Amino acid sequence: MPSPSRLLALVALLVSANAIIPPGHQGLPHQTPDNITHPTTDNSAIVQAANQVDQKQAAPADAPPNVDVPPTSVTAIDGTITNTTIADVSASNSTFRRELGRRRNIGRFGKRQSGFEKVFDGLPAGQHDASIEGTAYLTYTVVNNATYNVKACTDWCTTVKGCVFVNLYYEFNNQLLDFVFSEKSNLKCAAYGDVHAAAEKLNFGGQQSYDQVGNETVPLTYITQSSGWALQGYVTDTPDGYDLVFGPTGGANNAPGYMGFAFLDQYDVDACAQLCNGRGADPNGGGCAYFNIWRAVVDGVPTTYTCSMYYLVADESTAVNYGQGSLVVTLSRGYARKTVLPDGGFEGYTACDDFCFTTSYSNWIGVSPAPADFDATFFFFPPYAHSGHGSALLGSAFDDDSLAGTIKPAQPLKTDAGAAYVVQCFMSSAFSGPAEEASAKVDIMWNGERVGGVSGFSEYTFVEAPVVATGSDLLSFVGGSAPAWTFIDDCKVYKA
Ligand SMILES: *[C@@H]1O[C@H](CO)[C@@H](O)[C@H](O)[C@H]1NC(C)=O
Numbered sequence: 001m002p003s004p005s006r007l008l009a010l011v012a013l014l015v016s017a018n019a020i021i022p023p024g025h026q027g028l029p030h031q032t033p034d035n036i037t038h039p040t041t042d043n044s045a046i047v048q049a050a051n052q053v054d055q056k057q058a059a060p061a062d063a064p065p066n067v068d069v070p071p072t073s074v075t076a077i078d079g080t081i082t083n084t085t086i087a088d089v090s091a092s093n094s095t096f097r098r099e100l101g102r103r104r105n106i107g108r109f110g111k112r113q114s115g116f117e118k119v120f121d122g123l124p125a126g127q128h129d130a131s132i133e134g135t136a137y138l139t140y141t142v143v144n145n146a147t148y149n150v151k152a153c154t155d156w157c158t159t160v161k162g163c164v165f166v167n168l169y170y171e172f173n174n175q176l177l178d179f180v181f182s183e184k185s186n187l188k189c190a191a192y193g194d195v196h197a198a199a200e201k202l203n204f205g206g207q208q209s210y211d212q213v214g215n216e217t218v219p220l221t222y223i224t225q226s227s228g229w230a231l232q233g234y235v236t237d238t239p240d241g242y243d244l245v246f247g248p249t250g251g252a253n254n255a256p257g258y259m260g261f262a263f264l265d266q267y268d269v270d271a272c273a274q275l276c277n278g279r280g281a282d283p284n285g286g287g288c289a290y291f292n293i294w295r296a297v298v299d300g301v302p303t304t305y306t307c308s309m310y311y312l313v314a315d316e317s318t319a320v321n322y323g324q325g326s327l328v329v330t331l332s333r334g335y336a337r338k339t340v341l342p343d344g345g346f347e348g349y350t351a352c353d354d355f356c357f358t359t360s361y362s363n364w365i366g367v368s369p370a371p372a373d374f375d376a377t378f379f380f381f382p383p384y385a386h387s388g389h390g391s392a393l394l395g396s397a398f399d400d401d402s403l404a405g406t407i408k409p410a411q412p413l414k415t416d417a418g419a420a421y422v423v424q425c426f427m428s429s430a431f432s433g434p435a436e437e438a439s440a441k442v443d444i445m446w447n448g449e450r451v452g453g454v455s456g457f458s459e460y461t462f463v464e465a466p467v468v469a470t471g472s473d474l475l476s477f478v479g480g481s482a483p484a485w486t487f488i489d490d491c492k493v494y495k496a
């Protein structure tokens with residue numbers, strides 16, 4: 001004779017077990033997930049930060065020529081002004097350490113180009129002039145000053161990664177140029193990653209470079225004949241792992257799925273892609289899937305380069321933020337991250353328009369251990385999905401057995417051999433409630449090896465696993481043990 005408390009527990013168990021209508025009979029989940037509201041672009045934070053950063057620079061009077069171009073840096077992140085590298089930002093905000101993708105030396109601008117054109121002239125030789133103090137300063141060199149050597153300067157620019165503009169000028173009374181550096185030339189050629197105008201001639205020199213001798217007045221540096229030359233017809237390359245969605249236009253995205261923004265010290269699409277790849281996942285939306293890069297021009301002057309990140313792919317239809325106040329949006333481009341997993345959201349299963357399911361369809365295959373069936377199924381039913389109407393289910397759809405099922409894409413994934421990827425999904429083991437789902441478990445398998453997974457009760461949760469590709473890769477998800485079911489949705493396989 002069981003004790004009264006055990007009897008109660010038994011009754012409770014029977015009641016709860018009886019209450020579960022399995023997914024195959026269109027049962028409703030234990031608890032329907034909250035409606036997700038997708039945040040949209042925080043334009044006011046971007047404008048506010050744009051008014052705080054100072055990214056303008058002239059070629060310094062006290063640095064040697066031909067210093068290596070420093071890597072692109074981040075000058076603000078989510079509204080906080082900073083000065084840090086892309087690698088540091090990405091590493092600090094990853095759920096696991098990702099190796100940064102190799103920088104391609106095609107870089108920000110392709111080699112296709114059609115020569116330089118003059119943007120502005122220098123003042124006549126006798127007059128004091130000023131050099132550019134502008135964004136995206138890269139490095140400088142000195143060219144032979146026997147003549148006003150424009151060609152040597154523009155030729156050199158084509159050898160500097162990212163250079164699209166040079167400012168050529170004489171700098172007088174610079175002790176280092178006159179006596180120390182081996183080139184013995186005062187004709188400076190400063191390289192920039194953006195085109196600047198005469199209005200940005202703001203560096204008049206005025207520095208004390210010569211040593212003090214007795215009580216003689218030390219002559220101060222000054223600048224003459226400062227002209228500007230811009231590279232025509234350069235092409236912005238698409239970052240590895242991305243597709244160009246739109247641009248360049250004068251509109252920045254005002255789109256849902258916004259994850260935050262960074263300012264870059266130059267218009268570097270690769271750097272923005274790396275920030276997107278390294279961005280920590282949004283708990284509701286998942287990993288970064290899209291970025292919008294654009295140049296902020298304030299009062300007619302290039303000021304910063306915005307990299308906005310989104311977990312939903314946007315397009316030109318929402319690129320409608322043209323600026324605010326004195327800030328104008330220019331050179332706006334959108335790039336979507338490519339997933340090598342076709343139909344990772346199971347939206348391709350459309351055999352009905354209300355409720356239906358299957359063990360396989362064109363994009364996915366469900367496998368049950370023989371002789372069982374329906375241990376791995378694909379549903380059309382919005383209440384089961386993380387987004388849209390499709391999702392996959394592991395565990396017997398009719399609660400006939402407690403065997404684990406396997407789902408896998410119909411074709412091996414076409415990847416770049418040797419490259420790092422990340423598998424991202426949302427998984428929910430919540431259908432039959434915390435007690436029944438306590439033993440839920442799913443393994444993410446990559447070429448037969450477990451690379452990640454989930455266990456225990458949870459509503460739709462973001463799950464990711466790092467992998468290395470072989471060129472043709474077998475991905476599968478194995479698990480479920482009815483009534484400890486797991487739903488899977490919104491899977492991506494991105495280059496990391
Ligand atoms: C969620 O959104 C749908 C459609 O907008 C609405 O019908 C439903 O009432 C919302 N549910 C909750 C819990 O807010």
Ligand SMILES: *[C@@H]1O[C@H](CO)[C@@H](O)[C@H](O)[C@H]1NC(C)=O
Binds near residue numbers: 083084
């Ligand atoms: C940013 O940091 C680097 C390295 O520490 C430094 O060389 C550079 O001058 C800094 N830039 C600004 C604008 O503070």
Ligand SMILES: *[C@@H]1O[C@H](CO)[C@@H](O)[C@H](O)[C@H]1NC(C)=O
Binds near residue numbers: 187
């Ligand atoms: C060239 O530069 C050197 C070093 O600054 C300077 O001494 C010399 O006067 C310059 N020559 C001309 C022609 O400007």
Ligand SMILES: *[C@@H]1O[C@H](CO)[C@@H](O)[C@H](O)[C@H]1NC(C)=O
Binds near residue numbers: 214215216
């Ligand atoms: C320094 O200046 C004073 C007057 O201003 C002058 O008499 C003196 O000769 C100067 N000394 C040197 C070393 O030039």
Ligand SMILES: *[C@@H]1O[C@H](CO)[C@@H](O)[C@H](O)[C@H]1NC(C)=O
Binds near residue numbers: 260
């Ligand atoms: C890290 O990522 C989260 C989620 O996207 C974001 O809220 C946070 O601001 C990020 N922090 C940094 C330093 O990037």
